[in-house]
Amino acid sequence: MSTTLEPTAADRRRWARYLVEERAEGRVYRRLADRKQGEEREILLELAEAEHRHEQHWLGLLGGEPARLPRAGLRSRMLVGMAKRFGTVFVFALAQSAEARSPYDTEAFATAAMRADEKIHHEVVRGLAARGRRKLSGSFRAAVFGANDGLVSNLALVMGIGATGVSASFVLFSGIAGLLAGALSMGAGEFVSVRSQRELLAATESNDDVAAAAGDLDIDENELALVYRARGVEADEALVKARRVVEAAKIGARKPSTGPVAAGRHADHDLIGSDWGAALSSFLLFSSGAIIPVLPWIFGLQGLAAVVTALAMVGLALLGTGAMVGILSGGPPLCRALRQLAIGFGAAAITYALGLLFGVGVV
Structure with missing residues (x-):
């Protein structure tokens, strides 16, 4: 839609409302970023920067900072307060719901890029919320x-x-x-x-007996490959794995008690609790x-x-x-x-x- 339409007083009031909402959403993402590190922090700061670009768009249409601005909506104010005081899972879930209701799809003065941004923001926040929900x-x-x-x-x-x-x-x-x-x-x-569950896991998990005996196996003729095939590995890959284990065992490179099998076993038990x-x-x-x-x-x-x-x-x-x-x-x-x-x-x-x-x- 074209943005060359003559703005009315109602348009300007609507732009002012969009402006304060964008600012509130930016504050939410920046406050959440303060509680995060690494990749999630970078993602949240990028979202905040996108909201700032939207804010500048409405400021441009308004001709600068208005003398008076409306208050942000109750949901936005709640999100800002929660982002500062509470866990991010709840805030992400609420922000996901808020991003899903963008008014820009029917807004004549919003750019196509802004409408696309809002849809992307919804998916990004959904992904961040999903991480917290899984935890x-x-x-x-x-x-x-x-x-x-x-x-x-x-x-x-x-x-x-x-x-x-x-x-x-x-x-x-x-x-x-x-x-x-x-x-x-x-x-x-x-x-x-x-x-x-723990007893079933203990009964079905592999043990270190095979690894301990691997050094005595014939590198070309042995049944170690059958162990991997019984676990669902294809025949060729099973043979490669078996030879690798035997070679490592013969040169003393393998330490069964600290190997990945033992580590995986402890991880499974920790997951069950x-x-x-x-x-x-x-x-x-x-x-x-x-x-x-x-x-x-x-x-x-x-x-x-x-x-x-x-x-x-x-x-x-x-x-x-x-x-x-x-x-x-x-x-x-x-x-x-x-x-x-x-x-x-x-x-x-x-x-x-x-x-x-x-x-x-x-x-």
């Missing part, structure tokens, strides 16, 4: 799953028990029992899962969620007041975990939050209805 995907999944499971399961339990008309002390006892039973089950399940650590974290994460529905009864509330308070507290927690999932996945936080809320309250509603159906009274 915490396992621990984040465990945290959200454990806490959310505790929230939903124990809310459903106390709602169902409470609807039968039993005493407040019985509801409290049931909630505490549900917390302990669920947390112990989660912890035991994680312990067995991680321990089983500790069975006791996984069990303890699962126990604590489930407990942190499961304690929330029980708090009203712990503090002496009864009847409808306890039920409403429990629903409100759990609802806020579900909205929080759902929004966090949305932020880190690059999706809309509100939709993810409402989905979590609907799932949790749906489960509670079912058990509450069953409690009313089979109980001895109402709460």
